[in-house]
Amino acid sequence: MTIRLAEPTIPSRRFRTPATPTLFDLSLSENPYPPLPAILAAVTDTLAQANRYPEFRPEELPLTIAEHLGVPSGDVVVGAGATGVAMQILRTLTGGELVTSTPTFDGYPIMAEMAGMPLVPVPLDGQGDQDLKALRRAVTRRTALVVLCRPHNPTGTLLEAAAVRSFLAAVPSRVPVLLDEAYVEFLDQADRLDLHGLLHRHPNLLILRTFSKAYGLAGLRIGYCVGRGELIERIHRQQLPYGIPAAAVAAVRAAYAAEDELQDRVHRITMERDALRMSLRACGIDVHRSHANFLYLPGPGVATALRRAGIKAKSYPDGSARLTVGDPAAGRAVHAALVNLR
Structure with missing residues (x-):
């Protein structure tokens, strides 16, 4: 699968047609299932x-997460979703550039601008993977932060564990590296990184996670970051008072007490993801294997076909689209919209 970026175009108002009603909103990589009953009951009690x-x-909250992960509570920073914690990190590290792959999570360019950090975008390679060699070359004396996504958003590709370890060893220890693991719960156990070992070897490493995706709590805005030493202490100073309800x-x-039920939901989502991918590949669409709860469908024409079918997806200038998976009815609608595209 080749990932290309193109300049966006402006549609002509003269020939604009009425908007198609949205039947499925698959643009935000949300969990299609509502919170588990035990979570709903626990939240209701707090009201x-x-x-x-x-x-x-x-x-x-930091203590609860730390005990679950087996790290000291002082090593955990919490905030309003992974985005809120990332903003705390950027505000801590102002004064230099942010190096990251492109395309990437939409929030990073926005937050970099808010924090006054010039963005250094590094294109993905031809297979939709983050180009670690190019990212390393982009690191200079001006670099304040490097961001890696694993799995990557929006392509769903997965950096090999050995490649991540080599990259971290190659980056100067003065340069913080943010490893965005927003979709880590969708990975097979064998594909997950050794959090404790990496943090022990690399005090410049920050690991970012969220309860919005696999846990299905996007509306509650709960995220956290794990790090060590002086770096995580500096980020703690950006903690908003009264910021965690x-x-x-x-x-x-x-959620932690209902781990088995949540894992069952994750399994159902990944099964639906793989089934939809195979049905689309049978139609001639080169859908790369995803390790998250979404699929990246390369253009041209995919985003337009979905929009015309009333399916809202995250679209890209070259006509590609990223869409959330997990809802069988939505999956059938996606297949119907794209079956004759190629």
Whole structure:
């Protein structure tokens, strides 16, 4: 699969046609399932105390996450989703450039501009993978942060564990590296990185995760970052007072207690993802294997065909699209929209 970027075009108003009603919104890589009953009950219970402020500085949520991961609670920073934590990181590291692949998660260019960090975009290679050699070459004395996504957003590709380790060893220790693992729960156990070993060897490493995707809590905005030493201490100073509601703490505790049920949901999503991918490949669409809860469909014409069928997807200037998976009815609609495209 070749990933190409093109200049966006402006449609002519003269020939604009009425918008097609949206039947399925697959643009945000959300979990198609509502929160588990135990999580809903735990969150509802906190509403009786909604007249009270949460903790001034969050302690319960970092401790809960730290105990689950087996790290010290001081090594965990929490915030309003992974995006909120990433913003805390960028504000900590202002004064230099942000190096990342392109295309990437939409939030990084936006947050870099907000933080006053010049963005250094590094194109993906021809297979939709992050080009680690090019990323390393882009690191200079001006680099304040390097971002890797694993799995990558929007292509769903996965960097080999050995390649990540080699990259971290090659990056100067003065340069922080943010490893965005927003979709880590969708990985097979064998594909997951050794969090403890990497953090021990690389004090410049930050690992970013979220409860928005596999856990299905996007609306509660719960994210966290794990790091060590002076770097994570600096990020802690950007913690917003009263920034973590009690509902977030209750939801995370209930989610961890329901791990088996959540894993069953993840399995159902990945099974639907792989089935849709194979059906689209049978239609002649070169869909790369995804390791997340979405598929990247290369253009041209894919985004337009989906839009005409009432399916909202994340679209790209070359006509490609990224769409959320997991809902069988939505999957059937995607297949019907694209079956005659090629």
